[in-house]
Amino acid sequence: MLQQKKATTGNRSTKTFPFYRFSGTHRQIGQQYGEACSKLIKKHLDYVLERLQSKANISHIQVIEEAALKYRSYVKQFTPFLDEEIQGVAEGAGISLGEAYLLQIRAEVNRDFRAVNECTTFAAMEEATSDGVPLIGQNADLPAFYSELGVIIEFVPNDGPACLMLTPAGQISYIGINNAGLGVFANFLTCDNWRVGFPRYLFSRLVLTCGSVNEAVVAIRNLHRASSRNLIMLDKHGVSAVLENTPSRDALVTPVNGLLAHSNHYTAESLLNEERLSGVELENSQVRLHRMHTLLEENHGKLNVHVMQDILRDRENYPHCLCQMPGDEAKQSPGDNGADIITFASVIAQPTKGQLWIAIGPPNQYEYKCYTFSS
Structure with a gap:
């Protein structure tokens, strides 16, 4: 350790x-x-x-x-x-x-939990970066106690790719990369018809058994999914995609100008009727997504690990911020005594280099550290 x-x-x-x-x-x-x-x-x-x-x-x-x-x-x-x-x-x-x-x-x-402010993700293809190295990652937003529970694990199984992941202790899957040059990050999505099936957190680990985004999309589509989750993926072949899904449907969103971003609402035209987020939660998601798109576009061709660190520390549009701090959610939902969502961790990945840059959250209070595969 x-x-x-x-x-x-x-x-x-x-x-x-x-x-x-x-x-x-x-x-x-x-x-x-x-x-x-x-x-x-x-x-x-x-x-x-x-x-x-x-x-x-x-x-x-x-x-x-x-x-x-x-x-x-x-x-x-x-x-x-x-x-x-x-x-x-x-x-x-x-x-x-x-x-x-x-x-x-x-x-x-617990199907009655409301999904609020849970994560902003991004991907930048080589044409959008300053050094030609694609980037992918996210600010991971969860209840504040997860800052105490995060662990970084290199899983090295005898029978498949090694994975480098950030995950809450005890979970075997959350977000990260494999040593085949594939990265996967994720967002909560809210829809109806959740059911008993393959759990949403395990989607990421299944993706990291694959060697390409296209292979991963097929694997997710073959599942009897329990619930909804957005996956954003990037591989060493220069392919990146967002896969929005419900338990029974999905839609692919591909990069525009070499960029992708996502928050917590459906953006694919074919899935807009599945959206169940509303009110301040939907507003928060829309504001964060617009802010991420704006910052990525403003820095197109200049994006790298250090520029992304600054972006992920962004506190504009308070209280609907990319970097969520204690008390922000209470400002969004006055009177909700259970409002405790923060950015518990921030992650920037360079899958083609086998590198994860991770900061305890909120990232405006912590430095990023680089992790690589031991091999």
């Missing part, structure tokens, strides 16, 4: 998320993960259970576990190796299999 630093650069802390490398069979990877991160995993589980019990009025852990395990058959059907990993996490961390599954499908279990 990398040592947590307490020094500051200027006014920003250089503290980092802990880093781990796990290798072997998927069961072994899960066991190593569970053992190394057991305290953080149990802390994550406590937070999730507390949130479910207080906001969804679900008081019995057995009921929660049974609900989580309903999704297992779909994970075993489409990605049995990920089920092996989840079993390993449970064994290594000393938690039940139902609890380990809950960490993977917490959004699906």
Whole structure:
């Protein structure tokens, strides 16, 4: 594990998320993960259970576990190796299999959670960058306690590409890159007809078993999806795309002028009728998306890691900011005592170089650190 630093650069802390490398069979990877991160995993589980019990009025852990395990058959059907990993996490961390599954499908279990301010993503093709190196990434917005729970993991399985991911402790999938030059990032989307199926957080890990965006799109389309999620992807072949989806439908959005951006509402014409975000939440998403597009266009041909760091720290259009700080959501939704969404992490990837630049969030308070594959 990398040592947590307490020094500051200027006014920003250089503290980092802990880093781990796990290798072997998927069961072994899960066991190593569970053992190394057991305290953080149990802390994550406590937070999730507390949130479910207080906001969804679900008081019995057995009921929660049974609900989580309903999704297992779909994970075993489409990605049995990920089920092996989840079993390993449970064994290594000393938690039940139902609890380990809950960490993977917490959004699906509580369908009454509102999705607000959850992430702004971007991609820039080589013609839009200053050095010809494509970029992809996001500001990841979640409840503030996730700043305590983030881990950076290099997964090195015996039977497929290695992955370098940022994820909340205990989750086996969130956002990142593989060593085949593919990157995937994601946004929450709100639609009807969620169902028991393949969990949305695991979409990213499935994508990172692929060698190209086109292959990844086919893999996602073949799933019996439980819920909605936007994926933004970039590969070493110079292909980038947004894949907006519902449980049963999807639409591809391709770059314009070498640029892509997304927030939390549907933008593809064929899926506009699926949108269920409204009011201030929809306004927030629209403002953030417009701001990201504006900043990317203004810096077209000049974009690189350091320029993107400045963009992801942007606080214009308060309180509908790219960089969400504590209290912003309360300004958006006065009277909502549960308003606690912040940018808990910020990530910039160069998949063709195998590099992830990650800052604890909000990123205007922390420095970015570069992570690469050990091989």
